[in-house]
Amino acid sequence: MSNHEPKPKRSKFIHTWFQRMNVESSSSNVVSEPSISSPNIDLELPLSIPEPNIDVEPPPSIPKPQNNINALERDPGLRCAIWKYPVNERDSIRKAYVLLGPFQPKLTFPFIKQGSQQRKFQFSWFKDNPWLEYSISLDRAYCFPCFLFDTENSRHHAFTVDGFKNWKRVCGVDNMLMKHVGGLNSPHHAAMHKWDLLRNPTKQIETFFQSKSLKDVEDNL
Numbered sequence: 001m002s003n004h005e006p007k008p009k010r011s012k013f014i015h016t017w018f019q020r021m022n023v024e025s026s027s028s029n030v031v032s033e034p035s036i037s038s039p040n041i042d043l044e045l046p047l048s049i050p051e052p053n054i055d056v057e058p059p060p061s062i063p064k065p066q067n068n069i070n071a072l073e074r075d076p077g078l079r080c081a082i083w084k085y086p087v088n089e090r091d092s093i094r095k096a097y098v099l100l101g102p103f104q105p106k107l108t109f110p111f112i113k114q115g116s117q118q119r120k121f122q123f124s125w126f127k128d129n130p131w132l133e134y135s136i137s138l139d140r141a142y143c144f145p146c147f148l149f150d151t152e153n154s155r156h157h158a159f160t161v162d163g164f165k166n167w168k169r170v171c172g173v174d175n176m177l178m179k180h181v182g183g184l185n186s187p188h189h190a191a192m193h194k195w196d197l198l199r200n201p202t203k204q205i206e207t208f209f210q211s212k213s214l215k216d217v218e219d220n221l
């Protein structure tokens, strides 16, 4: 063992010497390159750090549900009345629903016993009444344009809040859908007209030009 003692010392010395050389070498590099390497590090760090974060973490800006059109409740029996939204949000909510259109699901509608017969909602009613909607959750019918422009003080909540379910009274003379549509000056027709203008902005412009003279238009510009 004693014969081997000097070797570790020499080895240690050599190792230490190399270490010193490395230190001197590296220190000389540090001395010779600070003006080049330091600015590079400062510039690269901010650029190189976010990259792994983008891959690992989810995008930071996920749209809020209320700003996402697909997050709006479609079922007329579950959705919130537009007049319950804050005043400054109602227009955008209304336009979002206009883009989505009436909720007219195609499914096997459930039978319910009304009088002596089993009756159910008929999908063909959508074709005859494009404004008609169906609530899957409540098995009731609603009116889309009346929902769009309904107000808290409205007295016509049958097709907006309550929902209609008396399927027996859809066919025949005593047709409740026709009664809801009413005459030309009915609240339903007014809502249909407003819905039409929102769906077709060009019609809104045509109506504007028809109702205003050219001079009035120039004054407004």
Ligand SMILES: [Zn+2]
Pocket: 131, 143, 144, 145, 146, 147, 159, 180, 187, 188, 191
């Ligand atoms: Zn209506």
